[in-house]
Amino acid sequence: MDLQIRHLEAFVALCEEGTFTRAAARVHVSQPSLSRTIQELERVLDCVLIDRSARTPGPTASGELFLRRSRAILADMTELQAEMRAQTQVRVGFAWLLPNDWFAATRERYEQLGGQLKLLRSDNPTADLRDGAVDVAVVRNVGPVSGSISWRPIGAEKRVLAVSARSSLARTPGLRWADLAHHPLVINTESGTTTPDCWPDSAPGRETVTCRNLDEWIELIAADRGIGAVPALAAHRAPHPEVVYRELPDIPDSTLYLGWRRTPEPSRSTRRFLDAAVELLDPDPSTS
Structure with a gap:
């Protein structure tokens, strides 16, 4: 058997806690298991590390040296783990x-x-x-x-209507979402939020134009190929000179x-x- 980190942790715990019972609780093992681990450690190193003749078990001279080096190794391991996790x-x-x-x-x-x-x-x-x-x-x-x-x-997310600046819908007063169930619709099939199902009475065979990303979607709206709807933050973070974003009272959230x-x-x-x-x-x- 080779030297393992669990040996170092058990030995340091025993030296710092002063009893097998407290040391076992610290490293989350039973007391017999901790005793076996210390015995394994001494066999691996072929030297006595713990003075068992005293009332309270403590390190021998060899154990003192091993305790100092073990603490340094465990500290380095903790620091290395933190550094690697940060990467x-x-x-x-x-x-x-x-x-x-x-x-x-x-x-x-x-x-x-x-x-x-x-x-x-x-x-x-x-x-x-x-x-x-x-x-x-x-x-x-x-x-x-x-x-x-x-x-x-x-x-x-609150949504807004998106229409071409050339469309009459950009200026129609009192416009509602329900009024748009028959208009051609631009659908971003990969990541969009709007399909004909967003209208309970969407017209059968409604004209749709599909695309695969937001950039294509905006350009199709600007070209007046259809209407669409997007989260309201698009009005501020994805403006387009040829696209008008309108708030509607009955537009459903996404x-x-x-x-x-x-x-x-x-x-x-x-x-x-x-x-x-x-x-x-x-x-x-x-x-x-």
Whole structure:
């Protein structure tokens, strides 16, 4: 048997605690198990480290030397572990426009814990999550349900209507969401929030124009190929000179989701990020 970290931890605990009972409790083993570990250690080193003749067990002269070196090694191991964990990056996939307040608070909280985040924009972060290219994903469209991925709703986002500046809808007074059920619709199939199902009475055979990302979607709206709806933060963070964003009284909210792989199980760093993210959710969170 070779020298192992558990030998060092058991020996240091015994020397510092002064009894086998307290030392065993400190390293979370039974007292007989701790005694066997100390005996193994002495056999591995071929020397007596503990003076068992005294009322309170303590280190021999050889044990004193081993105690000093063991403490230094364990301190170095703790420091190395902390340094390596700090190098670990949790990869966060997103399609567009991360939510403001919640994500900023989550990032700050996670970095306070010593973690690092790497943001990766993707047309389809759900597929990247499934393939292992990212560790977690923040999405508004989860796509086909997969048993290997867990999804947690993290907020409801207010949405706004998006229309071409050339469209009469940009200036129509008293416009409501229900009035738009027959208009051509631009759909971002990968990461969008709006489909004909968002209207309970959407016209059968309604004209739709599809695209795969936000940039294409905005240009199609600007070209007056159809209407669309996006979270309200797009009005400030994705402006376009040929696109008008309008608030409507009856436009439905969209849901924001946080996803992670269930299999294989998340790494310790990913789990810490998820804990920080969920901890900062309000009972009725708003991410708009």
